[in-house]
Amino acid sequence: MLRLYDTRRRAILPFRPRGRVVTLYVCGVTPYDTTHLGHARTYLTFDVLVRLLEARGRTVRYAQNVTDIDESILQRAERDGVPWDELGKSEEKKFLEDMARLGWRKPDVMPHATREIRQMQDMILRLLDRGAAYCVDGSVYFSVAKAPRYGELSRLSPAKMRAILATQDDAALDERRRRAPLDFALWRGVPNAPTWPSPWGRGRPGWHIECSAMALHHLGETVDIHGGGADLIYPHHENEVAQSEACTGRCPAVGWWMHAGLVRLDMAKMSKSDGNMVFVRDALTRASPEALRFYLLDSPYRRPFDHEEPRLARAAVRQAELARHLGRPKRTDALGRDAATGKVLGALEADLNVPRAIGLLERASRSADDRVCASLRVVAHRVLGVI
Ligand SMILES: [Zn+2]
Structure with missing residues (x-):
C-alpha cells in the first residue's frame, strides 16, 4: 500500500486516488535559464513516483x-536583448534535452x-461571478477574505506571507489599491508588451491562475497529487488552491500536496535569481545519467539537499557497483514476489524512501540468485532508473 506525505495535512497517509486513473499535476519550469540540479531533483522525485505507480499497474x-x-x-529577455518568446522556446528545448538524458x-x-x-480568463470570469474576485482599473484581484481555508496549506502568519511576497519578482507590479x-x-492590466486582450482590457495573467486553469483544463476539477518544489508552497500553491476551490466549489481540489526539498549550494538555495547553480549538462560531464539520478535520489526527498562534488563522485562509485552486481537490464525481467523485492518496494511505498530502497538493493x-536479480533489476532500472 502506497503511503504519501501530504503537505496540507502534515502527515503520511495511505494514498487513495479518486478514480481509476491517478492524476498528477507538477508545476514546471519558467524557461529562462538552463536546467540546474534543483530542477532535476524535483522532477526526478515525481518521475520515480510515476514509474512506481505504473510498475504497480496504475494508469x-x-x-x-x-x-x-x-x-x-x-x-x-530585456537584459540579454533577445525576444522573450524565443528565449522561452530555446530554454524549454534545452530543459527537455537535459531531462531526456536523465x-x-x-x-x-x-x-x-x-x-x-x-x-x-474563463476561470477569472467565474471567480468574479462568485464574488471571490474584484476589478481594480484594468486588473483583477482575488480576495483572500473570500477563501475560508486560506493559509491552511502553508500555515504561515499573514506577516510572514507579506515578508515572502516582498521578495517576489512580480510584487512590484501589484496594484496598491487592492483591498488587502x-x-x-489574477489578471494584470499592464501597458508594456506582451499583452493579450481580455474583458478588462489588455494585460497578462497572474502566475498562479496559470496553473489552476491548466490543471482544471487537462485533469479536471480535482487532482489526486499536486507537486512541485518546496519554495512553491507559498504563495504559488496557497493561491492556486484558494482560487481553484473558490471557482469550482470542489473541496479539497487536491488530494495530496507533495513538495520536494530544495537543492542548496554552500547552504544557500540553488536558484536562477541568485545565480549559484550547478547545471545538469555540466554535472553530466562528470557522471553518467544513472549515477546523477542515484546521487540526487539517494536522500529523503522532502528535506533540502546539499550539493557536494565529493558526494557525487562517491555516488557514481556506488552506482557502478550496483550495476555490476545486478547485471544489464533485460526485456524479459519481471517483478518477482521474492522477499528482497518486497522489501525494496515496501521502502518506496513508504513515502518514497529512496535512500532505504537503494540501500536494500x-x-x-x-x-x-538469477531470478531475484532479474526482479531487482526491474526496480533499479524501470522504477529508479539508476542502472
Ligand atoms: Zn504552478
Missing part, C-alpha cells in the same frame, strides 16, 4: 506546465501558459 495521467510568460522571462518519464501533457489564456495586502493578481544485489 497515471501526468501534466506539467511550462510557464512561458512570466515577469522573470521578460526581465531576462531518462525522465515525460508528462502526458505539457500545457503552455501562452496557449491557455482563454481558459484562464495578501490579495493577489545494494545489500540484496550482492547475494541474489
Whole structure:
C-alpha cells in the first residue's frame, strides 16, 4: 500500500486516488535559464513516483506546465536583448534535452501558459461571478477574505506571507489599491508588451491562475497529487488552491500536496535569481545519467539537499557497483514476489524512501540468485532508473 506525505495535512497517509486513473499535476519550469540540479531533483522525485505507480499497474495521467510568460522571462529577455518568446522556446528545448538524458518519464501533457489564456480568463470570469474576485482599473484581484481555508496549506502568519511576497519578482507590479495586502493578481492590466486582450482590457495573467486553469483544463476539477518544489508552497500553491476551490466549489481540489526539498549550494538555495547553480549538462560531464539520478535520489526527498562534488563522485562509485552486481537490464525481467523485492518496494511505498530502497538493493544485489536479480533489476532500472 502506497503511503504519501501530504503537505496540507502534515502527515503520511495511505494514498487513495479518486478514480481509476491517478492524476498528477507538477508545476514546471519558467524557461529562462538552463536546467540546474534543483530542477532535476524535483522532477526526478515525481518521475520515480510515476514509474512506481505504473510498475504497480496504475494508469497515471501526468501534466506539467511550462510557464512561458512570466515577469522573470521578460526581465531576462530585456537584459540579454533577445525576444522573450524565443528565449522561452530555446530554454524549454534545452530543459527537455537535459531531462531526456536523465531518462525522465515525460508528462502526458505539457500545457503552455501562452496557449491557455482563454481558459484562464474563463476561470477569472467565474471567480468574479462568485464574488471571490474584484476589478481594480484594468486588473483583477482575488480576495483572500473570500477563501475560508486560506493559509491552511502553508500555515504561515499573514506577516510572514507579506515578508515572502516582498521578495517576489512580480510584487512590484501589484496594484496598491487592492483591498488587502495578501490579495493577489489574477489578471494584470499592464501597458508594456506582451499583452493579450481580455474583458478588462489588455494585460497578462497572474502566475498562479496559470496553473489552476491548466490543471482544471487537462485533469479536471480535482487532482489526486499536486507537486512541485518546496519554495512553491507559498504563495504559488496557497493561491492556486484558494482560487481553484473558490471557482469550482470542489473541496479539497487536491488530494495530496507533495513538495520536494530544495537543492542548496554552500547552504544557500540553488536558484536562477541568485545565480549559484550547478547545471545538469555540466554535472553530466562528470557522471553518467544513472549515477546523477542515484546521487540526487539517494536522500529523503522532502528535506533540502546539499550539493557536494565529493558526494557525487562517491555516488557514481556506488552506482557502478550496483550495476555490476545486478547485471544489464533485460526485456524479459519481471517483478518477482521474492522477499528482497518486497522489501525494496515496501521502502518506496513508504513515502518514497529512496535512500532505504537503494540501500536494500545494494545489500540484496550482492547475494541474489538469477531470478531475484532479474526482479531487482526491474526496480533499479524501470522504477529508479539508476542502472
Ligand atoms: Zn504552478
